[in-house]
Amino acid sequence: MSREQSLSQPRLEATGIEVVVATRGGERCLLAGLDLRVESGEILGLCGSSGAGKTLTALTLGGLLPPPLRWRAGYIRVAGRLLEPGLVQEWREIRGRGVFVLFQSPGLALNPRLRIGLQIAETLVSAHGLARRPATREAARLLERVGLTAATTRAYPFQLSGGMRQRVLIAIAMGLRPSVVIADEPTTGLDPARRDAILELLRELVADTDAALLMISHDLEALAHLSRRIGVLDAGRLVEIAPTAELFARPRAVATQQLVASLAALRAADDQPVD
Amino acid sequence: MTAERRINALTLAGGVLLALLVTLVVFGGAIAPHDPNQIDLTQRLQAPSLAHPFGTDQLGRCVASRILAGAAMTLSAGVGASLLAFAAGLIIGVGAGLLGGRGDWLLMRLVDVALAFPGLVLALVLAGFLPPSPTSLTFALALAAWPWWARLSRGLAREAATREYVVAARALGLGWPRLLTRYLLPQLWPSLSIALAVRTGGLLAAVAGLSYLGLGAQPPTPEWGRMLEEARVHMGQAPWLMLAPGLALTVAIAACHLFAEGLRDQLAMRRTEPV
Numbered sequence: 244m245s246r247e248q249s250l251s252q253p254r255l256e257a258t259g260i261e262v263v264v265a266t267r268g269g270e271r272c273l274l275a276g277l278d279l280r281v282e283s284g285e286i287l288g289l290c291g292s293s294g295a296g297k298t299l300t301a302l303t304l305g306g307l308l309p310p311p312l313r314w315r316a317g318y319i320r321v322a323g324r325l326l327e328p329g330l331v332q333e334w335r336e337i338r339g340r341g342v343f344v345l346f347q348s349p350g351l352a353l354n355p356r357l358r359i360g361l362q363i364a365e366t367l368v369s370a371h372g373l374a375r376r377p378a379t380r381e382a383a384r385l386l387e388r389v390g391l392t393a394a395t396t397r398a399y400p401f402q403l404s405g406g407m408r409q410r411v412l413i414a415i416a417m418g419l420r421p422s423v424v425i426a427d428e429p430t431t432g433l434d435p436a437r438r439d440a441i442l443e444l445l446r447e448l449v450a451d452t453d454a455a456l457l458m459i460s461h462d463l464e465a466l467a468h469l470s471r472r473i474g475v476l477d478a479g480r481l482v483e484i485a486p487t488a489e490l491f492a493r494p495r496a497v498a499t500q501q502l503v504a505s506l507a508a509l510r511a512a513d514d515q516p517v518d
Numbered sequence: 519m520t521a522e523r524r525i526n527a528l529t530l531a532g533g534v535l536l537a538l539l540v541t542l543v544v545f546g547g548a549i550a551p552h553d554p555n556q557i558d559l560t561q562r563l564q565a566p567s568l569a570h571p572f573g574t575d576q577l578g579r580c581v582a583s584r585i586l587a588g589a590a591m592t593l594s595a596g597v598g599a600s601l602l603a604f605a606a607g608l609i610i611g612v613g614a615g616l617l618g619g620r621g622d623w624l625l626m627r628l629v630d631v632a633l634a635f636p637g638l639v640l641a642l643v644l645a646g647f648l649p650p651s652p653t654s655l656t657f658a659l660a661l662a663a664w665p666w667w668a669r670l671s672r673g674l675a676r677e678a679a680t681r682e683y684v685v686a687a688r689a690l691g692l693g694w695p696r697l698l699t700r701y702l703l704p705q706l707w708p709s710l711s712i713a714l715a716v717r718t719g720g721l722l723a724a725v726a727g728l729s730y731l732g733l734g735a736q737p738p739t740p741e742w743g744r745m746l747e748e749a750r751v752h753m754g755q756a757p758w759l760m761l762a763p764g765l766a767l768t769v770a771i772a773a774c775h776l777f778a779e780g781l782r783d784q785l786a787m788r789r790t791e792p793v
Contacts, residue, residue, distance in 0.1 A: 305689050309680070310618070339691020346689075351682035356704050365700070366690045415690065 252320075254455035255281040255304070255342075255423045259317035262296075262303050262479075266311075273312070274299055274479045281423065281455035286446070288466030288487070289459045290502060291476030297459045298347070300476065301427035304457065305344035306334035322422040340370050343421035343454075347428040349408035353400040359386070360396025363415055370419050385414040389444055406437040413444050420452045427459045442469055463506050467491070475499045529780025532715075535773035542589035550583035554740045563756040572762040576752055581745075585762045588740035593770060595656045595734065596722035602660035603721075604714055607667020612702070614668070615675035626672065632665035638724055645733040652741075655734040659724055663717065670713060671706060678705040708785045712778050719774030726767050742767055 262274035274296050281287045291297050302308050304319060306326070319326040322341035326333055346352040354362055363382035367373045373381065383393035389410040400408060409429055416424055426445060430438040442465060449456050460466055466473050467487055474484035477498035483490070494500045525533075547554070552570075558578035566573045572581035614625040632640075641662035648654035678684065684701050692701075728734055729743030737744065742763040749759035 307685055307689055309685075335691070335693075337691075338689055341691075342689075344686075344689040346682065346686055348682065352686035354683050354687065354701055357700065365696060366692065369690075369692050369696065419690070 253280040254283040254285075254321070255279065255457065256320040257304060257317065258319075260300075260303060260314070260319070261316040262299055262308065262312060263315045264312050270313070270315070272479065274303065277317070277481050279457070279474065279481070279484075281457055283422070283455050284449060284453045285472075286449055286456045286458055286470045288470035288473035289457060289476060290461065290463050290466055290473055292461060292498070292502070295476040295498075296479040297461070297476055298427055299479075301344055301425045301457075301459055304423075304425050305342050306338060307344065339366065340419055340421050342423045342425060343416050343419055345409075345412055345416065345424060345426040345429050347431050349412050349429075350400065350405060352412060353408060355400055357399075358396065359398050359400065359403070359411055363396075363411070363418060366415050367418050381418060382414075385418045386411070388417060389414045390440070406433050406441065409433070409441050410444065413441070413448060416454075417448055417451060421454055424448065424454045424456045425459065426456060428461070429458075430460070430462065430465060438465065445469070463502050475502065526780050526784055528776050529784060532773050532775070532777025532780055535769065536777060539589065539593055539770055539773060542586060543593050544590075546586040546589040550580070550586040552580035552583040554579060554583040554587040555738050556580070563752060563759075565756075566758055573756065573758045575745075575748060575756075575759055581759060581762045584740035584745060585742070585766050588742050588745065588763075589766070591652055591735050591739060591741040592722065592725055592729070592743065592767075595652045595659075596725040596770075597718055598656045599659035599663065599725065600714065600718040600721045602656065603663035604667050604710075604717070606660065607664040607669075608671045608710070610664070611668035611671030611673075612675040612698075612706075615672040616679060616702075622672075625668070629665040629668045629672075632662075633669065635662075637662045637666070638727065641724065642728065642731070642733070645728055650733055650736060652735050655725060655728055658733075659721055659728070663721065666717070667713075671710065674706045674709055675702060678702050681705065712782050712785070715774050715778035715781065719771040719778070722767065722770050722774065726763075 257277060257279045260274055260277040261272060263270040263272050277300065279287065279289075289297060289300065299308075299312070302312070303314055304321075308314055314328045316328065322337060324333060324337060324341070326337070353359070357365075360379055360382045363385060364375065364378035367378040367381055368375065379396070383396050386395045387393055391407060391410055391414070395403070395407070395411070400411075403411065424445075429445065430441050433441060445456060445458070446469060448454065458466060458469055463473075471487055472484065473487050473490050475482050475490075475496060475498055477496065482496035483494070483499045485495075490499060491503055494503045556579060558574075561570075561574050561578035562576055564570055564574040564578075570580045570582060572585065575581055575584070610625060614622040641658045644661050645655050645658035648658060679702060684697065687697055687701050725734060726743030726746065729741050730747045732744075732747070735741035735744055745763040746760065749756070749763065752759055
């Protein structure tokens with residue numbers, strides 16, 4: 244709490260974000276006036292059911308919206324820069340070290356034709372201007388940092404499991420030391436133990452680099468473990484944002500009530516003895 | 519890993535033949551038993567013999583020597599045209615595909631117009647405008663062939679750019695040169711290499727065809743298509759004159775197709791394995 248007050252400027256500030264999709268009948272609004280602030284060292288959870296606009300938020304904040312999607316209005320302040328719709332060059336400079344996006348399916352996020360070590364080293368060369376050899380050594384160190392062996396540098400992505408690939412991406416994030424990390428459902432398809440390990444690594448990533456982490460997930464339970472504040476998206480609107488305890492105790496928006504209720508139902512079912 | 523690298527029989531056969539043809543291009547003139555332009559009217563229209571394995575032509579020149587020396591002309595014009603068209607089409611197609619928008623639209627309409635003409639007719643007209651020489655022929659064929667490459671590589675590039683790991687690499691802040699060489703072009707290469715082998719075979723036939731019409735190398739320069747035309751006049755008396763250039767062309771075109779078929783099988787085989 245004191246930290247939030249001591250820092251006047253948040254790491255990530257998005258104000259009035261509107262995203263539209265161009266259709267034959269004109270433009271349809273998919274994100275309507277999203278406002279978010281994430282401080283450095285903070286983990287903000289963003290929850291919502293499927294289709295609420297979670298991935299859209301990640302793509303918008305990462306400057307990666309593909310056409311026919313279009314960022315129409317609002318502004319984003321990140322890494323000391325002000326971004327408005329229509330800018331291209333600024334995004335190029337910000338991606339990676341400014342904003343790092345951790346994608347839902349790590350299997351698809353790695354180049355299948357490059358060995359892991361080279362892939363990590365290239366991002367380090369590109370972001371920090373490191374020479375090839377130190378970058379390769381750093382890649383091995385980063386892999387060990389996330390609980391993989393240095394030998395993983397020689398592996399191709401298809402030789403790794405889903406959890407290992409997500410670790411590789413977190414290793415890349417640790418190497419880049421971005422100001423803002425946006426994690427879009429980083430634990431999809433992982434078993435509970437692996438999921439917790441990845442969440443723990445994300446927590447360490449934030450602790451190590453003092454990054455601002457926007458954690459996007461439909462898994463309210465995972466968010467509750469990780470974040471002190473949680474926002475809820477519904478149909479392209481941020482319907483509620485509150486400290487975690489308060490959100491569970493007094494959910495105000497309908498969408499929040501539904502999410503909290505379904506989680507409670509799951510927990511109740513867990514407590515029942517299984518035949 | 520090692521099993522899938524095995525080269526199959528078709529690729530091997532095509533490769534060996536192609537290597538042989540390259541040797542001919544480089545050393546053909548040197549290993550010819552006779553001077554390919556040595557006229558000896560006392561020896562005209564001789565049937566194949568030990569001294570002249572493919573006989574002699576209407577001016578008493580050794581046909582075998584002319585085939586060997588002519589390889590350089592026919593093959594370098596065909597391969598040159600193919601590579602020129604490939605390079606131009608690839609740059610324009612990938613550029614248009616990644617650029618998108620109006621530039622893409624304009625370039626592709628240009629390609630549509632160019633593709634509306636039958637390629638060989640277009641090359642014929644272009645070569646007719648230029649002074650008759652092998653260089654003109656090469657450029658005329660390349661000018662007629664590039665739109666096909668532009669269309670193909672545009673489609674492939676657009677598909678390649680939507681792959682999630684390309685988006686992820688952009689999110690990592692990798693620059694365009696690296697994205698292009700490591701993430702995009704390697705995806706195009708399997709399809710392009712097969713097409714290149716096939717199209718080169720086609721252009722070899724086109725070179726011979728236009729030379730037959732008198733548009734390429736001028737007499738007395740030995741050239742396979744030209745030799746076919748000269749043989750036509752004497753078909754009744756000396757049918758073997760057709761045999762050598764016909765056979766040489768067939769072997770060259772077959773080599774390209776064998777190589778393409780082999781590559782296709784190999785790449786298809788690899789694709790069925792988990793990647």
